Amino acid sequence: MNVIETFLQGVKIIEPDVYGDKRGWFMETYSDKKYKEAGIGFNFVQDNQSFSAIRGTLRGVHYQLHPKPQTKLVRCTRGVIFDVAVDIRQGSPSFGRWVGIELSADNKKQLLIPSGFAHGFITLADNTEVQYKVDEIYSPDLDRGIIWNDRTIGIDWPLEVPPILSEKDRKAPRLADAENNFIYGD
Numbered sequence: 001m002n003v004i005e006t007f008l009q010g011v012k013i014i015e016p017d018v019y020g021d022k023r024g025w026f027m028e029t030y031s032d033k034k035y036k037e038a039g040i041g042f043n044f045v046q047d048n049q050s051f052s053a054i055r056g057t058l059r060g061v062h063y064q065l066h067p068k069p070q071t072k073l074v075r076c077t078r079g080v081i082f083d084v085a086v087d088i089r090q091g092s093p094s095f096g097r098w099v100g101i102e103l104s105a106d107n108k109k110q111l112l113i114p115s116g117f118a119h120g121f122i123t124l125a126d127n128t129e130v131q132y133k134v135d136e137i138y139s140p141d142l143d144r145g146i147i148w149n150d151r152t153i154g155i156d157w158p159l160e161v162p163p164i165l166s167e168k169d170r171k172a173p174r175l176a177d178a179e180n181n182f183i184y185g186d
């Protein structure tokens, strides 16, 4: 497997080894041993899956507060997404900066998003499925979001028309107003 660092500390792109043969292909989508050897040492405790029917559905930009922050290992198993991580660690030299990468069923890439980063994606095809592992269980009381089009972050979403959003995401605050207990260096 190939692990590619991004300019955001700890945000990594993972390219698993894919073994093709006349039947099709095989890959390990996660291996505790191999990922830990590659420096991805998290104790994942929950697997999530979401399905979005319409291209242009945007979920995000989400995070879970301390004391239950989540590291996420994201992949797309049907269709294609533009997946984004935003540094929200207060005092970080890259606070408010973002990285985005296309994840698709075809390219089989994964994005590792550590705690202290908010996460969101937009679907670039109808009927898109996303699966991700998290290292802390869901805590609705600590679930938070930032508005997708916050100008201070300036995510360059590949959008043709306004995105399809949940009610919750439509009403999300800007980064400057969002509750945030992540401190750089913690």
Ligand SMILES: Cc1cn([C@H]2C[C@H](O)[C@@H](COP(=O)(O)OP(=O)(O)O[C@H]3O[C@@H](C)C(=O)[C@@H](O)[C@H]3O)O2)c(=O)[nH]c1=O
Binding pocket: 048, 050, 059, 060, 061, 062, 063, 072, 119, 120, 121, 138, 166, 168
């Ligand atoms: C995230 C989550 C939601 N739910 C429930 C709550 C709600 O009734 C329903 C839909 O939840 P949401 O609207 O928050 O789903 P969604 O907008 O897909 O939220 C997800 O977005 C991506 C970008 C992430 O990074 C995830 O961590 C998560 O925040 O599922 C769980 O039971 N467990 C979970 O872990």
